[in-house]
Amino acid sequence: MANLNLDHLTTFRLVVSRGSFSGAAEALGLSQPAVSLQIRQLEQALQVQLIERTSRGVRPTPAGLTLVEHSMKIDAVVSTAVESVCLHSDEITGTVTVGTGATACIHLLPPLLQQLRQAHPLLKVDVRTGNTSDIVRGVEENRIDIGLVTLPAAGKSLSIIPLGTDEFVVIMEKDASEQSAKIWTPGALLQLPLIIFEPGSGTRALIDQWFRETGHIACPVMELGSIEAIKRMVRAGLGYSIVPRMSVACIEERSGLDLYSVTPSLHRTLGAVMREDRIVSRGINEVLKSLNSSFAKTENG
Numbered sequence: 001m002a003n004l005n006l007d008h009l010t011t012f013r014l015v016v017s018r019g020s021f022s023g024a025a026e027a028l029g030l031s032q033p034a035v036s037l038q039i040r041q042l043e044q045a046l047q048v049q050l051i052e053r054t055s056r057g058v059r060p061t062p063a064g065l066t067l068v069e070h071s072m073k074i075d076a077v078v079s080t081a082v083e084s085v086c087l088h089s090d091e092i093t094g095t096v097t098v099g100t101g102a103t104a105c106i107h108l109l110p111p112l113l114q115q116l117r118q119a120h121p122l123l124k125v126d127v128r129t130g131n132t133s134d135i136v137r138g139v140e141e142n143r144i145d146i147g148l149v150t151l152p153a154a155g156k157s158l159s160i161i162p163l164g165t166d167e168f169v170v171i172m173e174k175d176a177s178e179q180s181a182k183i184w185t186p187g188a189l190l191q192l193p194l195i196i197f198e199p200g201s202g203t204r205a206l207i208d209q210w211f212r213e214t215g216h217i218a219c220p221v222m223e224l225g226s227i228e229a230i231k232r233m234v235r236a237g238l239g240y241s242i243v244p245r246m247s248v249a250c251i252e253e254r255s256g257l258d259l260y261s262v263t264p265s266l267h268r269t270l271g272a273v274m275r276e277d278r279i280v281s282r283g284i285n286e287v288l289k290s291l292n293s294s295f296a297k298t299e300n301g
Contacts, residue, residue, distance in 0.1 A: 003045060004042075004045065004046075004074075005038075005041070005042065005045070006074075006075075006078065007038070008038045008039070008041060008042040008045075009042070009067075009071045009074065009075075010028075010075075010142070011024060011028060011030075011035055011038045011039065011042075012038075012039060012042055012050060012051075012064075012067065012068075012071065013068060013071055013072075013141070013142070014027050014028060014141055015035065015039060015051060015058060016051075016058075016059075016060050016064065016068055017140070017141055019056075019057045019058060019059070020057050020058060021035045021036055021039075021058065027138075027141065027143060039051055046063075046067075048061075048063045049061050049063065049064075050063055050064035050067060051064055072277070075142060076277055076279065079278075079279040079281070080279050082094070082281075083279055083281045083282070086281065086282060091120070091122045092120040092122065092123050092282045092283055092286055093122040093123060093283070094123065094124070094281060094282075094283045095123075095124040095125075095126060095283070096123070096124070096125050096126070096145050096146065096281070096283045096284050096287050097125075097126045097127075097128065097143065097144050097145045097146075098125060098126070098127050098128070098144070098145065098146050098147075098148060098287065099127075099128045099129070099130060099134075099135040099138050099139065099144035099146070099147045099148070099149075100127070100128075100129060100135065100147070100148035100149065101129065101130070101131065101132070101135075101148075101149065101150070101201060101202075101203070102129050102225065102226055102227055103203070103227045103243075103244055103246060103247050104148055104246070104270065105127060105129050106227065106228065106247070107227075107246045107247050107249065107253070108148075108246060108294060109127060111294075112290050112291065112294050113125055113127075115290065116286065116287065116290055119286075120283075120286060123283050123286065125287060128143075128144060131198075131200040131201040131202070132149045132150055132153060132200070132201060132202035132205075133200060134200075135147040135148075135149050135273070136149065136153050136154070136155040136158070136273060137155075139155065139158065139273050139274060139275055140155050140156055140157075140158070140275065142275065145274065145278065145284055145287075146272050146273070146274055146284065146287060146288065146291075147272065147273035147274070148163075148270060148271075148272055148273075148291065149202055149270070149271065149273055150201070150202025150203055150205075150206065150268045150269070150270060150271075151202070151268075151269045151270065151271040153202070153271065153273050155273070157275060157276045157277065158273050158274070158275065158276065159273070159274045159275065159276045159278070160271050160272070160273050161271055161272040161273075161274075161288070162269055162270075162271045163269075163270050163271055163272055163291055163292060163295045164269070164270060164295030164296070165267045165268065165269050165270070166244045166245055166246045166267065166268050166270060167244070167245045167261075167265065167266070167267050168206075168207070168210075168242050168243065168244060168245070168262060168266040168267065168268065169242070169243065169245050169248065169259045169260060169261060169262065170184045170189070170240055170241070170242055170259070170260040170261075170262055171231065171234050171240065171241050171242075171243055171248060171254070171257045171258070171259055171260075172234060172240045172257065172258050172260070173234060173235060173236070173237040173256070173257070173258070174235075174256050174257055174258050175258065182260075183263050184260050184261070184262050184263065185214070185262070185263050185264075186210065186211045186214045186216045187214065187216060189240065189242075189262075190211075190216055190218075190219075192239065192240050193220075193221040193238065193239035193240070194218055194219065194220040194221060194222075194239055194240065194241065194242075195220065195221065195222040195224065195230050195233045195234060195238065195239040195240065195241045196218065196220040196222070196223055196224075196230070196241060196242070197223070197224065197225070197227075197230070198223040198224060198225045199223065202268070203244065203268060206266065206268050207242050207266070210242075210262075210264075210266045214264075221238075221239055222238070222239065227243060227247045230243065231243075231247070231248075231253075231257065234257060235255075235256040235257060242262065242266070244268060245259075270295070272288060272291060
């Protein structure tokens with residue numbers, strides 16, 4: 001009977017879902033030759049061709065399609081086995097991988113992770129950052145256990161748990177002249193240089209929609225991937241931005257900035273995204289409880 005390497009099965013699923021060896025290599029942080037070697041070793045173990053190359057990339061053979069279906073079941077069984085064994089320990093152990101955007105990573109996760117480490121020192125939480133589409137893909141491909149993203153999030157067979165809302169505010173250089181008395185509507189803001197999140201994030205999509213709903217199109221002068229980079233540019237007087245209030249909630253985080261509400265108001269809903277077939281381990285459950293608690297504290301003051 002063939003001996004199946006679980007890492008090789010994971011690599012195989014990624015090659016199929018990404019449609020290329022290079023895409024799987026990028027997701028795994030491996031070289032393309034290393035990915036190709038794992039697929040060859042898997043094919044040799046099973047003595048059947050699993051992947052065929054075409055002019056449009058790669059695709060699974062009939063045998064490969066059969067293995068994809070069974071590998072998902074294998075993964076679920078392994079997860080159940082690990083969780084069942086862990087139940088015999090009084091300590092919550094294991095690794096939970098959380099994927100989220102840069103803003104939540106900087107302004108929400110640090111105190112949450114600190115509390116988790118103090119309560120469960122044997123529980124390891126890995127954090128990956130990216131835009132909403134990257135995080136959702138990571139959840140679909142089983143590389144991320146919990147995605148913390150701006151809703152709505154579209155994907156295959158996802159379980160979505162809304163956690164809470166966050167208001168958007170305009171930030172400008174502190175004490176900028178003739179701005180304190182203004183009501184900031186999309187039309188009024190179009191007269192000023194906009195520094196905004198790069199395309200691909202759920203936050204950017206909501207801001208673009210906010211402009212479109214009043215018949216305007218945002219024309220940014222800068223598109224950046226880091227909330228801290230955006231705030232630095234605004235502090236330097238290079239433009240204004242629209243950011244989640246979470247990112248300027250503390251006094252030190254809004255240093256050198258003035259904050260204004262927008263009209264009409266704009267909010268985002270953040271949610272936890274997981275695969276529907278994900279086995280909710282004790283570690284995952286603790287992370288979810290901490291996320292719910294963090295948002296409950298934020299919304300209650």
